[in-house]
Amino acid sequence: MGWALTIDNLPRLASSSVKCAVAVIALVLATSVGPGWLSTIPDWLVFPISQWVGDSLTWFAREASIGGLAVQEITRGFAELINKPIEAAVVILADGLFSGSGLDITQSVPPFSWLAIGGVAIIAAYRFGGSALALTTCICVSFLVLFGLWHNAMVTLSNVLVSVTIATLLGLALGIWSFRSAHVENVTRGIMNVMQTVPIFAYLIPTLLLFGYGPSAAVVATVAYALPPMVHNTVLALKSVPAETVECGRMTGCSRRQLLWQVQLPTALAKIAVGLNQSVMMTLNMVIIASMIGAGGLGFDVLKALRKLDIGAGLEAGMGIVALAIVLDRISQAVAKRAAHGKHREPGQWPLWRLLGLWIVVATGIALVFDPTQAWPKDYVISTATFWNDLVSWINRELYDVLDAFRTFALLQVMRPFRDALAVAPWTLMIGLLTIGAYALGGARLAIYCAALAFAIVLTGYWIPAMNSLYLILISVTLAVIMGFPIGFWLASRSRYQTAANLVLDTLQTLPTLVYLLPAVMLFRIGDVSAVIAVILYAMAPAIRYGMVGMSQVPVARLEAAQITGCTGWQTLRWIRFPAALPTLLIGINQTIMMAFSMLIIAALIGTKDLGQEILIALNRSLVGEGIVAGLCVACLALIADALLKAGAVRASTHGHKKKDQEHGE
């Protein structure tokens, strides 16, 4: 049982591991006694790729022209165009209209009051999700109002709404096009896959070049980030429309257009709405990062606070984003559910739009006569910022010794030595080990793929920062998995807690990545230790989730068989549960790594020295080529990890099949 080391596959297994061992020893010998260029990358292997990329992009933006217009003019014009709806949304939701200029500027028309907008959200929440959702929405709205975050939340909401609208329309169009043509689908799928592995920061740089600094550039970058799930889900949704439903449409005599708009899209709506929900969440995730290139609102508040290390203000604004995220997430999920199962209106029940219209009129009327419902009075704004800041000083005062001892220990005894080992290790040794490992897992193709990606990093000259990223990722993922899986395993056997656990994990994943930096910085100040802690906090959620799912998915029959055989709890875990869960666990590690990468890059803000830092520097100095190439190096690392773990998962699951066949054979 278990790993099935039976007599017949023993020699094969042994011979392949012997081969690998021989190869590793040969490699180590060669790199240690071989010529110098085998251990440190020689100059002739590094090409000025960043420069080429930067020059050609700059040329493309400044010099290239389409139909007599320079590309940059076109894109800047486009930015102007996007600015219009953003401005309109900001006027309606946040600022209102102003008249006059200079110092005697006055607000001539107010925006919709918080009472009106909050009410709309609560009513919609009640209609789609019942009283529980309405209560949640009410709490979130109150939080934003009471803590004086309303105005900035509405600025953020304006950006989010415009981005989501554009991403949805564009995603639908691309999705429909891909659905109709297999050729187009191949192309879009390829592009979307790469887009999803390139770190967010890397998007910002070309966007800045083409669209300039400002809200519209932020929207463009956000749309690029939020587009893939929309396209992906649209294609998937259209493909999953039952064949009979399509036949029904054809039998009624639908033209191609009628079939698409009246049969396929409406039937697919529920699944498309899932894509919409994901797009909304990605947009919110992008809020803080987008503020680096000119989006205002809560995102900018967090960024500002983080730069000043004003933990209290940062936490509050961060919580504001979370409140917004929770409301948008839950309502859009409820809408998706409703799209799947229509519900008839009770007689006398008003249609939603009429109810909302009436409420807006009433609330606006109230706001005109009773000012606090228009703008919450400053004197009544609650703030916990001082509390948090006091807490931080208290921690620094009282716990300094403990925390600092921990920090120093972790840094000097664990992290630094590991980092230095990776940085000093001969590059050929690293690539060689990677290749041997990939070969053992997935054969020659995988080995070549991984080696090529790693070699690409060598050529760019980003090898050392890449090794720094690798060390941070390895440490954080290892710790996230070591802590996350046991929690997941523990939850797997306690189905009572699973719903609650899922809710908590969902909420954790809706938090924007930057928010995770705050508690880490609070305790350990800036540096690698804080970065690792933030990455662990963020990346642990998938480890817990997949640990839970993997362990609860073991077939009951096998567990009973184990019980009958008289296995102890530990034996059952070792021989039955673990092998069955292994493929799922590997996928979980994969997810954890992907999350860790996206967080790691953002952790550059608190002073790491890896690829993320390179991108951040490039962003601050507008070094287009460097930013993009460093971003692509991150993508290479992520793609290697992804390929290795997927091959591992495949192996683990086919291993199980083989075992089953043997059982049948006996």
Next chain:
Amino acid sequence: MANDIPVSQDSNDVPMLSCRGIWKVFGANKSKFEQSGGSDMTDEELLARGWTAAVRDASFDVARGEVFVIMGLSGSGKSTVVRCLSRLIEPTSGEVNVEGQDLLAASEAKLLKIRRQKMGMVFQHFALLPNRDVLGNVAFPLQVQDVARSQREERAREMISLVGLEGRENFFPGELSGGQQQRVGIARSLASDPAIWFLDEPFSALDPLIRADLQDELLRLQDQLHKTTVFITHDLDESIKIADRIAIMDQGRIVQIGSPEELVLNPANDYVARFVKNVPRSKVVRVSNIIRSATSADVVGDWVVNINDRLADVAPRIGGSTQPIAVQDDGGVTVGYVDRDKFVRILAGSA
């Protein structure tokens, strides 16, 4: 056995729907199929090319107002045949005529028109649109044809009450039971008043009791509407209950076409015989099958039976009488006699 009572259908008329030599070979296109031998190909040759012959050489006519049932085991090609008749699936070779028009030669626009005006279809899993309420679903075929809203909703309400769903107009499919959903499917298929009505295993996804209800409902509707009906099922009892004629399919081929009585009394091969073996004959065979002409010896007893009665319904009368019993047609005219021993022999299966 000679069946000398003519079926009362206009045999001179062009059949509403007819097909000749329909083949559907998945994996092959028309020219490849014909080049490699077409309808002469053996199973081995088809298999060698990796093709699946879902329908082989199907030919039949469906008369105006007739209920034509296609029956067979799962995978025998029933769904494929019925989809060839509406060109939802393009036949690999053969001919389909709708009221004498060649369907396979029709242009895309013509085909749309024929489907809109002449055809309605009911699906096994209902195929309702989840985002529309009952009214919207039933009105859908008319909306596709750009019928004005008030008009199409009026028609839809008519159809909804025809299938007994008044009061549920504003419910969504997710809020209805399976039986109710299929009633919506039926109403929708009838909304544009099609001449031809396709039903692909419409009741297979329903519980037995609901299924029986809906079969009765179908018979009632058909009594009222006289649609030319092609009904697919794998349930023999169901087909006997509703069919005028049944076609039995086996591995893509139609092995026998006939009335339920013909199938029961004269199965064409073992496959059909095994199918009908457990059918109680008395529930299928009609008096017309055991009638003989009058002789001078006959006296009209106390009891008479109708020529279209099934034997099971008249068994107490025939079995309880030593005299021959007079058989009358629908007009009350005596057209012949039945004898008890003939009746017993038929039920025992030895005639």
